[in-house]
Amino acid sequence: MEDKITFLGTGGGRVVVSNQIRSTGGFMINLAGHQIHVDPGPGALVKAREFNIDTSRTGIFFVSHAHLDHVNDINAVIDALTLGGVHKKGILISVPSVIEGTDADIPWLRKFHRSVLDECFSIRVGDSVKIGELSFTATPTKHDEPMNVGFKLESSKLSIGYTSDTTYSGELWRTFKGVKILIINTLRPGKDRWKTHMCTEDVIRLIDKVHPELAIIHHFGAKMVRANPLYEARKIQTRTGIRTIAAADGLVVSLKGL
Numbered sequence: 001m002e003d004k005i006t007f008l009g010t011g012g013g014r015v016v017v018s019n020q021i022r023s024t025g026g027f028m029i030n031l032a033g034h035q036i037h038v039d040p041g042p043g044a045l046v047k048a049r050e051f052n053i054d055t056s057r058t059g060i061f062f063v064s065h066a067h068l069d070h071v072n073d074i075n076a077v078i079d080a081l082t083l084g085g086v087h088k089k090g091i092l093i094s095v096p097s098v099i100e101g102t103d104a105d106i107p108w109l110r111k112f113h114r115s116v117l118d119e120c121f122s123i124r125v126g127d128s129v130k131i132g133e134l135s136f137t138a139t140p141t142k143h144d145e146p147m148n149v150g151f152k153l154e155s156s157k158l159s160i161g162y163t164s165d166t167t168y169s170g171e172l173w174r175t176f177k178g179v180k181i182l183i184i185n186t187l188r189p190g191k192d193r194w195k196t197h198m199c200t201e202d203v204i205r206l207i208d209k210v211h212p213e214l215a216i217i218h219h220f221g222a223k224m225v226r227a228n229p230l231y232e233a234r235k236i237q238t239r240t241g242i243r244t245i246a247a248a249d250g251l252v253v254s255l256k257g258l
């Protein structure tokens with residue numbers, strides 16, 4: 001399998017979930033022989049089919065938090081991988097609110113689908129999980145889901161950071177400093193700040209400090225889609241000097257040469 005990232009969906013937030021002007025199926029990382037499905041929100045299986053991704057090759061699911069646009073299709077993708085539980089396999093890395101539930105709500109992961117996985121890791125900020133030559137470390141966020149985490153994924157060749165949903169903070173750039181590729185959830189354009197997410201201006205500050213080789217903006221709300229993420233990515237690239245891509249549904253980013 002070629003090392004690459006494929007975006008099944010690039011939408012986020014309540015409005016885009018409801019109108020699906022961008023899909024919300026998450027993204028797939030192929031790295032060092034592993035296929036990793038990150039944040040399988042609504043549309044994950046439909047878009048995998050549309051973009052010719054073989055979901056039976058997924059070995060690892062990473063679900064950052066218990067918001068519907070990130071977790072809704074987790075049982076469906078486990079079902080697809082295991083053929084309805086016939087073949088026990090797959091690894092889930094996620095947070096307690098998804099796996100065990102909270103005082104206020106039941107877990108997103110059904111007991112049956114948990115039982116057909118090979119392994120299930122419940123993580124909090126700072127925890128690391130090693131799978132073969134891959135290492136996932138849960139990174140901090142500031143969001144309206146207290147258990148939410150991003151990740152730093154490291155292989156012998158590459159490091160990929162994923163912010164998940166968060167506002168900007170000093171802790172954020174210190175955590176990701178030195179990663180080669182940074183995937184940044186950018187809900188809103190320009191200086192349009194929101195209390196739980198980053199806008200383009202926050203992303204410029206973040207990239208300036210982290211200095212990745214490649215930045216990918218992702219998880220666009222309705223205002224961002226209207227503003228056109230391509231223009232926002234261009235703005236970020238001009239201001240920071242860092243190569244910046246606006247993710248699009250179906251976009252494949254090759255990791256060769258990085």
Ligand SMILES: [Zn+2]
Nearest residue numbers: 012013069165
């Ligand atoms: Zn979200």
Ligand SMILES: [Zn+2]
Nearest residue numbers: 067143145165
């Ligand atoms: Zn969220």
